[in-house]
Amino acid sequence: MKTDKILLDHGSGGRASHKLISELILKYFHNPILADLEDSASIQIGNTTLAFSTDSYTVTPLFFPGGNIGELAINGTVNDLAMRGAKPLYLSVGFIIEEGFPISDLEKILGSMQKYAAEADVLIVTGDTKVVPKLAADKIFINTSGVGIIPDGINISGKNARPGDKVIVSGTIADHGITILTQREGLNFDSPLKSDSAPLNHLVKEMMDVSDNIHVLRDPTRGGVGTTLNEIASQSNVGIKLFEDDLPIRDEVNGACELLGLDPLYLANEGKLLAFVNGEDAKKILETMQKNKYGKDATIIGEVTDESPGKVFLKTTIGGTRIVDMLTGEQLPRIC
């Protein structure tokens, strides 16, 4: 590490986060399961393969159009489990609350957690609540961890992308990131922006029901689609070619990004997935996704090649090609 202090950039989900994990954290915690760096670990218990995942949520503001921190905490961990093809079953919840936090706000958060846990069909079975003095934490942080069952024979991993695969995104990108940022900046637009927070496990189940050829699933949260695709290109040692014209981006999101000088490829999503699937199965998977409310805008945005392994390229609207790198620098702390 070139710095002797933790920087915001270390939490961006981009290049600095990867360096922190690979150069520091893995040095101490090295084992083959953790080193996989998947959205959730795959662990063997007797004859059963489980997915196990954790995430802490520190988003600010706590309440934003389209969701709140509690909803993110449920959906985020449900999605991390689903991205291994697991059926999410049980969650833990750990609250760290600042003294003086309004109980009415806590109730709103608990209500959202209850609602989305019910929708995702998971049970919150264990928990912990810590209260810290005024100013020792900013309002409330929530950790959720989860376990789910990975069905026999399923091996969905960032390592499994293959040349010829089609890259599907389940809907419009950058909605969550741009919503949080404009909220903080106090910006208002004619067409209101809204987080896309959603539990994707049922969508994943429907995709798996129609195809045995889903190679990779990943939810592009911190660091956005651009960073997530770089992770997959690197883990699978393949090239990825994206088509700018095919990227689904709402007009209002595009407008806000242009205004603020942000690239939607690096903005967080909280209810979207990227799927790498066998080319032959792409159409039927896409049609299945489009029938689910969380996949209705699903579209193919790119393909996997054997050229330039480890790299992501964007074919631009005007006909050029540019490299899409991992996020460097922190676009936005406390996005989730």
Next chain:
Amino acid sequence: MKTDKILLDHGSGGRASHKLISELILKYFHNPILADLEDSASIQIGNTTLAFSTDSYTVTPLFFPGGNIGELAINGTVNDLAMRGAKPLYLSVGFIIEEGFPISDLEKILGSMQKYAAEADVLIVTGDTKVVPKLAADKIFINTSGVGIIPDGINISGKNARPGDKVIVSGTIADHGITILTQREGLNFDSPLKSDSAPLNHLVKEMMDVSDNIHVLRDPTRGGVGTTLNEIASQSNVGIKLFEDDLPIRDEVNGACELLGLDPLYLANEGKLLAFVNGEDAKKILETMQKNKYGKDATIIGEVTDESPGKVFLKTTIGGTRIVDMLTGEQLPRIC
């Protein structure tokens, strides 16, 4: 809830914490597994029974005699799993780090986590790191969640105390709580105080190997032995009689408690367990415990009666009897 704000007392582990959980959190997350309120949830996956637990660590100072926040985070969750008779297997780690935190301190914490994970024989298989801006969190908070296997036929629960059971404590009480408090107050004593932080899973395994009659195991952390025994008395609907003369307390701990006006029965322990065991097996369990370095001061401190169910009594040194209630009010925030 009589207050409209979260108070420090809600995180004490005592009466206010119990009210917050039972009146608010369980209202939203109600299900039979969570409602058990054990140190870890018991969940059924196929033919296997798993323990699943979570805890967030916010202790200040981060480094203290006898340990640091990283060590607590491993041992605390390992112990929560072991208190159901589970063999802890896999942990998750979630860091929330304040911008500017020294990487050298993070390395010390990671080193301790590695050391105690190795001692407890658990793997850290999944993780998450969030960085928040200066002043949004106080240095570093760590969440660990864990899963372990509960062997077939094992049912160790706070509900299982029975009249005639002996109550064993695995060693001296109040060491952790008094150490943190005196550190914060900047007090120095001739005999230095030291946290008792330790992983207890191997001790528990040895106890289970010699007896099938361990009814309850619980680690008396926040709220201390007094609060934990009240929880068990209430869950099992039994009375508990303690003998003040038999409570193992280091002289220096007793001295510091007297100086500061604190009751050692309510101070946190981070490497001790309470066991409720069949009277006939008590001696052999005790002898087994005393052979383990974390059980060498194990002793019988009380017994279970059918009188005054739900209550804990202390037979005092001078021959009287007083009720030991749950902790009310916050003795000490951020103890773990």
